[in-house]
Amino acid sequence: MRDFATPRDITRMEDCYFYHTMDLPGIGRIEGDWNLLPNITEYLGHVSFDGKRVLDVGCGAGALTFYMEQHGASVVSYDLDKTGDWDMVPYVKWEQRLNVEADRKTIIDRLNNAYWLSHKAFNSKAKVVYGSVYDMPDLIGAVDIAVYGSVLLHLRDPFLALQNGLRFVRDTVIVADLAGDSETSRPYLGFLPDAKTLEPKDTWWNLRPQWVVRAIGVLGFEDTEIIIHTQQYKGQTVYLYTVVGKRTHGQVIPANPR
Numbered sequence: 001m002r003d004f005a006t007p008r009d010i011t012r013m014e015d016c017y018f019y020h021t022m023d024l025p026g027i028g029r030i031e032g033d034w035n036l037l038p039n040i041t042e043y044l045g046h047v048s049f050d051g052k053r054v055l056d057v058g059c060g061a062g063a064l065t066f067y068m069e070q071h072g073a074s075v076v077s078y079d080l081d082k083t084g085d086w087d088m089v090p091y092v093k094w095e096q097r098l099n100v101e102a103d104r105k106t107i108i109d110r111l112n113n114a115y116w117l118s119h120k121a122f123n124s125k126a127k128v129v130y131g132s133v134y135d136m137p138d139l140i141g142a143v144d145i146a147v148y149g150s151v152l153l154h155l156r157d158p159f160l161a162l163q164n165g166l167r168f169v170r171d172t173v174i175v176a177d178l179a180g181d182s183e184t185s186r187p188y189l190g191f192l193p194d195a196k197t198l199e200p201k202d203t204w205w206n207l208r209p210q211w212v213v214r215a216i217g218v219l220g221f222e223d224t225e226i227i228i229h230t231q232q233y234k235g236q237t238v239y240l241y242t243v244v245g246k247r248t249h250g251q252v253i254p255a256n257p258r
């Protein structure tokens with residue numbers, strides 16, 4: 001049976017991969033590809049976390065987890081560990097695929113390490129569960145808020161990922177993703193993989209915010225708001241959206257929190 005993860009004692013930066021810029025107490029600023037720090041309130045939909053139990057789906061090195069915890073949340077962080085599989089696009093013509101899948105496990109392990117090093121620096125009480133987003137265990141228990149930060153575009157089945165996680169959510173879901181360059185306001189899920197270029201390799205969807213609104217509506221979250229904002233990626237300004245959905249129908253499926 002799965003359980004909360006045992007904390008890792010990570011002290012060496014070279015064992016870590018930081019995807020986000022983070023300001024670690026006692027260590028200082030660690031630069032990552034993404035810097036969400038200047039606009040993190042927009043990224044998280046201006047939602048208040050004070051006194052809330054939150055599930056951070058696809059937590060990475062914990063940039064959102066530790067921010068939400070510092071703003072009063074009790075957080076369960078969820079991500080893959082090296083025993084899990086990222087949904088790489090299975091191009092038949094891609095000869096290096098198996099090697100890259102093995103490399104990806106190393107990256108995930110280093111990302112997990114970065115989380116634990118940060119966890120210690122923040123003196124965090126956040127709990128961690130490792131596993132696939134398609135198989136989130138009951139031990140997570142009921143939460144007030146679930147955050148899906150830039151994870152759905154990387155998943156072969158983003159609806160199943162929402163369906164799995166939203167069964168734990170009493171009140172609010174926050175979904176942030178790339179706004180992309182499409183002007184359509186239709187609930188569109190654009191298929192990105194192209195066998196001619198063999199790109200992208202770890203991303204599946206141009207996922208319109210209206211698709212998110214429809215998907216979470218099906219799952220009982222019909223009171224929605226879409227926020228457009230900019231974030232910094234490798235020094236460039238990138239447009240993203242955040243959908244905040246409030247539960248209007250249904251309830252948490254009973255689980256067994258610990």
Ligand SMILES: C[S@@+](CC[C@H](N)C(=O)[O-])C[C@H]1O[C@@H](n2cnc3c(N)ncnc32)[C@H](O)[C@@H]1O
Pocket residue numbers: 057058059060061064078079080085086087108111131132133134148149150151154155176
């Ligand atoms: C692009 S990062 C997003 C990090 C952060 N949540 C944010 O908002 O920037 C995607 C995260 O989702 C995780 N992830 C990808 N596929 C997953 C899966 N099938 N199950 C669980 N987590 C997954 C990755 O390991 C990674 O930490």
